[in-house]
Each structure stands twice: as C-alpha cells, then as structure tokens.
Amino acid sequence: MLNPADAALAAQLPQGVLRDAAPAYVEEPRGRIRGLAGLIAAPRDADECAAVIRACAAARVPVVPRGGGTGLVGGQLVADGPAPLVLSLERMTAIRDVWPEEGVLIAESGATLHEARQAAAAVGRQFPLSLASQGSAQIGGVLSTNAGGVNVLRYGNARALCLGVEAVLPNGEVMRDLKRLRKDNTGYDLRDLLIGAEGTLGIITAASLVLAPVPAETGVAMMVVDSPAAALSLLALAQARMAGGVTAFELISGQGLRFLDAAFPDMRQPFDSRPDWLVLIEVGLPAGLSADAALEGLFTAGAEAALVRDGVIAQSGQQAADLWALREHIPLANRHVGAIASHDISLPLSEVAHFVADAGEAIAARGDMRINCFGHLGDGNLHYNLFPAKGRRREEYDDIRRDLSHLIHEMVVARGGSFSAEHGVGRLKAADLARWGDPARLAAMRAIKGALDPLGIMNPGAVLV
C-alpha cells in the first residue's frame, strides 16, 4: 500500500531540503539493524517539515523521523518494506528562547539534550533530564520516546518536563501549542499523546521545557545494603527524611562491581571487598541544611534500622563525580563482557525484591549464567541483564536467548510490571506490546492511529504491528 521514497517524490519536496545519504541516517547504537532510506530530508522549520509530510502523504511514502538515533528498540529505522523518507531534525537545533525566572525554555527538536541542559545551566537553572546518551540524543527523540534516566525519581521523565509542543501531524498540519503554562485544562492532552508515540502520530518539532531550580546543597553517597529489599526500605527512609530531596537512587550489584574490575581495573572502588548490593544516592537540599549532615543522618538511621552495612559520603565534587562514574561505567563494562540478553523492566516497588529473588532462581534453573541487575531502583526500573558464565561465550546461549527474555518478561508482567520501562516499544518490542498489552487499550491505540494517520505513513511498524 505504501510506496518507496523515490525521485518522483524528491521533485515534490521543498527546495534544498534533501541531504546526501550517509550511514549515520540508518544506524542504531548496537549495530544490529541497518535501516533503509529512499530519501533523506532535513527541513529548516515546522512549515517546511509540514510540506515534506504533505508530499509524503500525497505519494503514500512512509516517513521515519530521525533524531540522534540513540534509541535501543529500533524505533528510528525501518529495515524492510518500501524505502522510507528519513526525516532528520538536524537543521532545527535552536534554543528559541529561555525564561529563567519562569523556569522554561523552548528548544527545537534537533537540539541535543546536552545543549538544552547547557542552555538551562547558563541562566542558573537546570533541565534535569539526564541520560548516558545526552551528547547525541535530541530533544525530539527524547520526547517521542518519553526518555527517563537517573533523575526521574525526583523530576519525572521527559513527559513531566514538557509544557507544550509544536508538532507536524500526519495530515501535514502544524499544531502550534508551545504553551508555557503550569495549568491549562482546555481539551484533550494531545501533548502527552505525541510524547511517547515514537513518531507514529506526528513529528514534534519544538517543545517548551520545564527548568528546575538548582538545589542549594547537593550531596552524593554510596551505601552497602544486604538486599534489594533493604535498599527499598532505605529509599522509603530517605524519602521520609528528605521531603522529596532524593534526586537519584541507583542500585548496583556485586556482579556489576566485578565487571567494572575486569573492564576498568584502574577505576577505584570505595569498598575493599565487592558487596552484593550497593546504592548510589544523590540528594539536593534547601539552603541551611548541609548535604553531608543529611546523608550522615540517613546513614545513621539506616544503620540503626539494620538496613545499611557500610557507606561513603563524597567530600568533594570530584569524589561525587567518581562515585557517579562507577554507576555510569556499568553499561560499558557490560558491553565488555557481552550480554546474552538485556531487559529494561519496571515493577511496582513492593514487587522488586520478590522479582529479583524469583528471577535469580528461574535463571539459575535454565543454565549457568551471571546476572547483572542494576538501575533506577527509585523508579522500580531495573536493567536486568544476563551474561555467560565465566569462561563461556555468549554464542553458547543462542538457542535459549529468546526463551530467557520471554521468561523474564512473563515474570515481570505477572507482577504488574512493564517489559519496557524507559526505552519504548520501537520495532523490537512491538510484538511484546501486542502480546501483553491490555486488549481494550490496544484497540483504542489502533483507533487513534487510524484517525490521525489514516494512510499509515508515520513510522510504520513502530509501536503497533
């Protein structure tokens, strides 16, 4: 039903919008899929973007929006079917305006997350969304995938940080809704519908984003706990004491620490032995309360409640950065080992400890493997990754890889969890959504897709199969 992007379409596009083909337009970070691109277009503004979409609609050509290309579920490329027009936001990179006292900036979709964060910092504010890929991830992609990261616990995900969007809808109309309002109850929440729709309902071209005040006092600590259950009790204790001041609460496993030892032997770790479980805690507090004192108070209370065994509180910005570096190097250490399968899951907080115990047993029963379970514990979001036993190669697990992932996802869903906490559905998890999604919800999603994109040109094959 759809046609490839070809010379006939090219002739219908606005002058100067086409780009030369390049590998960067059809790659994804893990190098597993290579995408197709019949044409590559990079509009300069929303109106030019709308003209491209109208031309694609008239020619029934699929459109694949392209941001930084850092997505992990294949939402940014299509590997089969008619070659699409790849719509790159690379020329829409402006930070259009910043209102420091208001705590708002308007960024175009091609600006990187790093650039948005820099623009906020330049006026003494912060854009609190923070991801490993922020140097290349773009605002449009960040919103389209409702990206998460390490500060969701306090500031919410991308959705929570967006007040308004400018977007090109599949019919080629521009929705101009770049409001800077904290409250606006005037009709359906199309902003949140476009956020997280992964480019299947339109293209976000600019957004008004929330800037948060920079806390007067910040501090970072690492604490040794016996179990994920103890970590969660420590989190509840921290939240009760800090009045919402816990900015990040990350779980690190002993397996992750040993992977770090192997991959980065020069990296200093704060504890001589490798404890089974650690948490990395960051707090941001009001003026008048030292973060050091608050973290010491938490440590003491945690120790009294038999939740914490050992701990270290960063005494400088450098030490804080060093503790964060450990957490941030875990995905690199994982890549060094080579995962059999990785999972971006979330669970209700009270199910996390049960899941970790049960899943550990279930995996052990399937074969000899190493598990590195780590991530954003404060959000119930774990990266639950499986690795070969020492001395074995990942290829030896090829025949059970799919079953392992299915097992993990089944266990997560059975406990009310999600098979995609922050990475989205893309194409790699579209079948999972079809399998585990609520039927009435899926039917409503399809009805909405059909209503807004009756030709099915917007990122076909992503999210809905």
Added chain:
Amino acid sequence: MLNPADAALAAQLPQGVLRDAAPAYVEEPRGRIRGLAGLIAAPRDADECAAVIRACAAARVPVVPRGGGTGLVGGQLVADGPAPLVLSLERMTAIRDVWPEEGVLIAESGATLHEARQAAAAVGRQFPLSLASQGSAQIGGVLSTNAGGVNVLRYGNARALCLGVEAVLPNGEVMRDLKRLRKDNTGYDLRDLLIGAEGTLGIITAASLVLAPVPAETGVAMMVVDSPAAALSLLALAQARMAGGVTAFELISGQGLRFLDAAFPDMRQPFDSRPDWLVLIEVGLPAGLSADAALEGLFTAGAEAALVRDGVIAQSGQQAADLWALREHIPLANRHVGAIASHDISLPLSEVAHFVADAGEAIAARGDMRINCFGHLGDGNLHYNLFPAKGRRREEYDDIRRDLSHLIHEMVVARGGSFSAEHGVGRLKAADLARWGDPARLAAMRAIKGALDPLGIMNPGAVLV
C-alpha cells in the same frame, strides 16, 4: 441522532443498577443550570458500568458521567437535547488497596478526594491534591477534569498524581491499566488522554494514585509584597533557597482582604492595615532544617532584595490553619459580594505582572468595578474576578458582563495564557475552546473523539462543540 433514555433502555440495563431521580443528579454548585436525566444508573463495578454503556450505545442514548457534581463549567450536566442516562459513580467508592512503602493507592472513582486523602494519611503518607470541594469531589471527576488546587506547584495536578486507570471506553470495553509503575513506555498515553477529557472519551472507574511522603518539617508564612512582580521574584528566591520545598504560593489582594472584613468581621487578619498584595507561602522541608528558620531566612533575603515589606510566620499548627483559613474564605467572601464575572486563567509566569497591570487599566476604562485577583500564583493561575463598585448591584453590569469576560480572555490568550487553567472546558467554555484553540489541535481532538466514540454518546456537548 441520539435518543432519550427511556423505559425501553431501562429494560436493557443490568438488574438493580437504576436509581430514583433526585435533584442532586442534575444540579451544579452555582445553581445556574439544571440538567436533564432520563434515567440514573449507578453500577457496582467496571463490568456493570460497561454493560450500561453497551446498552446506551445500542440505543444511541447519551451518557453523562456524574461524580461529586462540583464542577464549575457544566461538564456534569446537559440541559437540552434528548434526556441522557446519568451514570453515577456513587456505588464505586472503595479504596481497593494501599501500598505505603511504594507510595501508591488504588481508589474507585466514586471515592471522594477527602477519602483518598484520609486513606493516605492513615498509612503515614499524603495524597497531595487539595481542593476546597474535596469533601464531595470524587476521584473520577477529579481525574476527568485534571483538577488542580493549592499544591500543584510542588506535586502537580491530578494528571501528575495518577499512574494508571481502569476505564470503560465508549464501545463498552473495559481498559484495565491500573499500573503502579513510575516508568512504563509501552505505547500511547491513553491514561493522560482520558484524564482531562471530562467524560467525553470514556468513564474512569478506578485509578492508581501517587502518595507522597509527608515532609518532616512544614511551615506557613504570610508576606506583604508591593506588587505581583515582587511576589514572583520572591517565589523565584524561595525556590532557589528551598530546593523544591515550596508547597504552595498563593496571591491575595487587598480587595480580597477587604471583602473578608465585610463578610467575616470576626476573622482576625495578621496585618493591621490591608496591604495591596500578600502571599501565603507553605513549605515542606527535610528533617534537620526548621521551617521557621527557613522562612525567616527567606523573609530576610526578601527584605534585603526589597521584595518583602512585612511578614508573619505561623508559630503553631493553629496559626498556620488560621492563615490558610483567610485564603480559603476568599471565595466565600466573593460570593457574599456577588461577582459580575469570574475567570480561571493562567499565564506564563513572566506575563502575570504585565497582565494584572494591563487588565486593571482595561477594566477601569469599561466602568466602575472592583477587582479581586487572587489564586495559585506559583502556577501562574489566577482567579480574576470582577465585582460591582461599592453601592452598586451586579445586575447593573448585565449588559457588559459578556464583553468583560471576552476582554479578559482575549488579553490572556494574547499573552500565551489559558482561558481555563484548572476548571476545564465543560459546556460553559466549549465555545471559547472552539474560538481560541489551535485549529490543528482541535481537528485532531475531533478525529480522536470520532475514533473512540463514533456514536457520540459520551457526554455530548462537553469540551467539543
């Protein structure tokens, strides 16, 4: 095209679902509109609710969902056309479950906001949404209208406090999506689409709600400022110092204080004279930092910056309650005077002061009136209400009332603001939405309405005209 709810439909409904007619089903708080009700149905659960909706769909009978009936824009009743089936949530009032450590509870839609708050308090948590009408407003209505209130600045509106919903869609299917997850990126955000849709896309029957930790230290202060601009600078100062610890930041005008004097002469006010502008500030802070010290520090810093003239910090829970009582009695005092016109507007924060100045001039040019401008300044949300000059009656302004509202809304929209910040669109503001809404957004809203409710039975006439 639609038919009235009649005996033939009644025969198709589940046994025992019908209720006797009563004024409470067809009234709204201001007593201006009286609704129609052909039948009144109160299902016991989502499945029974779905059976009612299917029967209505088969008979092409409009359905008007009914919560606490406290809405101010007529979304809860229909005054003309075929008499609808009024669907009351009064029998779905359970707090189904509470997870204190997780910070989640699941409430049915007929539970009042007060009951949800009580259930949270009973486990040492808080459900932070707080409204004047919380004793009768129900969770379903609170979500369907995306209600706001005094704590939005810190905790967000109803939308920000909902993790998942169970809902009956217009086709009579039940969407079961009562997740308790902080992160879940698996498809379109139907939850946020239903929230704020005012019952036009389905009926929320239960919701999982976020419970926040109760801050270790809380404090309340009232400070005298020269102008709304000074108030906003004080807010920025407070946020920079309190690291997100400002829970409420309410503006009160001298006119409001004089109305309080007239309506409640026994109420003690903290300042001997009646200053032109006051702010009521509530903070919630971590353990180890006294709220008194933090508010004193803010007062001193505010005075040094020439933002604050005078102030009082509550020295007890009773004093804090007394300060809040002043704010909460302003709407009652307004009613005592009798408004010519009232407006629930929001503005970008940096536009608030300009708007207040310009609107004051514009109103003065139209006639002799008193303005009581007050509300949730931290959210840019003002209740901008016009009253007769002293000694005159509101009826004398009947011929300019509409023009005045139009003028105010035009000025708000021109500054990027909203003509309905927290009350919603309902029926009273549906024409405003049609006038001022972005055309592409309105078209998309209509497409979604058509896709999910092709028969148009769900709360017809609300939101979209």
